[in-house]
Amino acid sequence: MVCPNCGKDPCECPEKETLTVRIPPQNNIGSLRQETAFRLQDYEEGIITKVTYKIFLQKKNVGDLSTLPSGIRGSLSxxxxxxxEITISKAGTFSKSQIEQHIESLPVISEADFSVDMEVEVTK
Incomplete structure (x- = not known):
């Protein structure tokens, strides 16, 4: 059968491999964006096919819950x-700059940790 990509039988397309790139928790969105951009430099030719953003906040003895965003605490005070914990996953085809834009669009929650896991398709 003729390959629809390379037009040859048998297919001569380069093999692809999916790698997981994990950015450990960062204490703010700016740090997450910088670390993500730095780590993705190793995969300039790769295609990001899935991304999962995680935001985690744990605070004990909060003096007044109303100091936190209402999206987390409702109207409790x-x-x-x-x-x-908030987990947001997106599947598709994303560029490095699109991932950076996503990160800059995440909810800002002070004192939270922000991390990201990405599946990157690379040619072997």
Missing amino acids: GGGDITA
Whole structure:
């Protein structure tokens, strides 16, 4: 059967491999963006096919919950503890600059940790 990509039988397309690139938790969005850009330099020719952003916040003895974003605490106020984890996954074909734009568009939550896992398709 003739390959629809290279037009040859048998196919002579280069083999592709999917790698997982994990950026460990960073304490702000700016650091996450910089570390992601730095790590993706090794995969300039790669195609990012899936990305998962994670935001984790854990605070004990919060003096007033109303100091936190309402998206996390609702309309609760007063003292308390909070643990919140947000996971956002996107599948498709993404460039390095698109990933950086996604990161800059994440919700800003002070004192949270931000991490990202990416599946990058590279030619062997």
